[in-house]
Amino acid sequence: MSRLFKEQGVGIVQMTYNTRNLVGSGCYESRDDGLSDFGHEVVAEMNRVGMLCDLSHVGAQTSRDVILASKKPVAYSHCLPAGLKAHPRNKSDEQLRFMAEHDGFVGVTMFPPFLAAGNDATIDDYVAAIDYIVNLVGEERVGFGTDFTMGYGAKFFEYLNRDKGYARQLTEIWDVKFPDGLGSIADFPNLTAAMERAGWSETKIRRIMGENWLKLLEAVW
Amino acid sequence: MSRLFKEQGVGIVQMTYNTRNLVGSGCYESRDDGLSDFGHEVVAEMNRVGMLCDLSHVGAQTSRDVILASKKPVAYSHCLPAGLKAHPRNKSDEQLRFMAEHDGFVGVTMFPPFLAAGNDATIDDYVAAIDYIVNLVGEERVGFGTDFTMGYGAKFFEYLNRDKGYARQLTEIWDVKFPDGLGSIADFPNLTAAMERAGWSETKIRRIMGENWLKLLEAVW
Numbered sequence: 001m002s003r004l005f006k007e008q009g010v011g012i013v014q015m016t017y018n019t020r021n022l023v024g025s026g027c028y029e030s031r032d033d034g035l036s037d038f039g040h041e042v043v044a045e046m047n048r049v050g051m052l053c054d055l056s057h058v059g060a061q062t063s064r065d066v067i068l069a070s071k072k073p074v075a076y077s078h079c080l081p082a083g084l085k086a087h088p089r090n091k092s093d094e095q096l097r098f099m100a101e102h103d104g105f106v107g108v109t110m111f112p113p114f115l116a117a118g119n120d121a122t123i124d125d126y127v128a129a130i131d132y133i134v135n136l137v138g139e140e141r142v143g144f145g146t147d148f149t150m151g152y153g154a155k156f157f158e159y160l161n162r163d164k165g166y167a168r169q170l171t172e173i174w175d176v177k178f179p180d181g182l183g184s185i186a187d188f189p190n191l192t193a194a195m196e197r198a199g200w201s202e203t204k205i206r207r208i209m210g211e212n213w214l215k216l217l218e219a220v221w
Numbered sequence: 222m223s224r225l226f227k228e229q230g231v232g233i234v235q236m237t238y239n240t241r242n243l244v245g246s247g248c249y250e251s252r253d254d255g256l257s258d259f260g261h262e263v264v265a266e267m268n269r270v271g272m273l274c275d276l277s278h279v280g281a282q283t284s285r286d287v288i289l290a291s292k293k294p295v296a297y298s299h300c301l302p303a304g305l306k307a308h309p310r311n312k313s314d315e316q317l318r319f320m321a322e323h324d325g326f327v328g329v330t331m332f333p334p335f336l337a338a339g340n341d342a343t344i345d346d347y348v349a350a351i352d353y354i355v356n357l358v359g360e361e362r363v364g365f366g367t368d369f370t371m372g373y374g375a376k377f378f379e380y381l382n383r384d385k386g387y388a389r390q391l392t393e394i395w396d397v398k399f400p401d402g403l404g405s406i407a408d409f410p411n412l413t414a415a416m417e418r419a420g421w422s423e424t425k426i427r428r429i430m431g432e433n434w435l436k437l438l439e440a441v442w
Contacts, residue, residue, distance in 0.1 A: 020243060020257035022385070033254030036241035038384050163259050164243070 002045040011221055012052040012077060015039070015066055016059065018170055019163045024062030027088050028170045032059030035066055043069045050221045056145070060095065067102045072220050074099075078109035078145025081132050085116045093136055100137035105216045107145025108133055110182060119177040123194045126179060130208060131198065139204050143213040150184060223266040232442055233273040233298060236260070236287055237280065239391055240384045245283030248309050249391045253280030256287055264290045273441045277366070281316065288323045293441050295320075299330035299366025302353050306337045314357055321358035326437045328366025329354055331403060340398040344415045347400060351429060352419065360425050364434040369405060
């Protein structure tokens, strides 16, 4: 099955999306007893065909199990640190360190509801969040993970915000406003400028802007 | 969703089949952390439309959660006691009592791999297994649950014996021989005779033969 998806171009798969699925539990599920037996087979097959296991929306125990089960690096492709704001979708220092200790990768999102300032967050708040994670895992394991969802309307977000697309509502997140000067991937030059403002070296900027991602995907794919 | 199935005539649903699904964990799954949040919604909806929750192939913790969550009686529709043979598919005395204490029902299967004598089991072994359960839960909560799978070939059993129909093999059960004189539902008169041989009263025989089932389904449907 994984092979078929891979042939169709799917190179990254979220192991669970917020709730329980056949593989494990999501970050909004009440209980998480980890990767299912079937999930272990899925990880092995994704390793074999070269697909990246993404743990952004995955529960803590399932994340841990995938990190341990995978023979290739895995990632939180888009997350923020719980150290800056407590939220079920954010990752604790311990989780971020565990990811790094097992050769994993952290993509950092600027999704405002997961930042302390919420919809008032600025582009500099985002850069500070990246730095928070760099301080934990090093500048060679970090990249962007925008969480931009471009070209979708209210119906799509209603679908995303319900378990299985139609069951219980999962969050109160409806109104999302990305930081000024960071509304789409066309605005990335503003991000480079913010990194320069933060005093980052060119090497660090290049790594976070994309070099680290390319290295990761080369290793996994 | 449940309403749609109910309208199509589905009155009993196995909450999980042997392994993990969106609702909970099965009896062959390594870990069972119980009913998922979605599963709680499924039980509520099945209660509402009048579908029986069946826990025969369900893991211990998920079974417990469903028994506690359901506002209507639930059932092990076809099982055997672990007290007569230790097996992941068999139910412990504690589980059987817990079912009875919560107004539940136990259908007893004569599936030979779950009986101590295996394929050598006789029709009298089956009646003894029913009595074992009657002694635990009383004669008003017990019925047949044959587990006859008639008219299917090897391909179907290969499907049943793999997680999701195609993943890992779950059991070594391939060769199944039902007791002599008990090969299909056409043989039920032999079962009545065996019950009489065991010295059962007519009331008890009538209850186990079907009256208890009818009472249960009336209450749930």
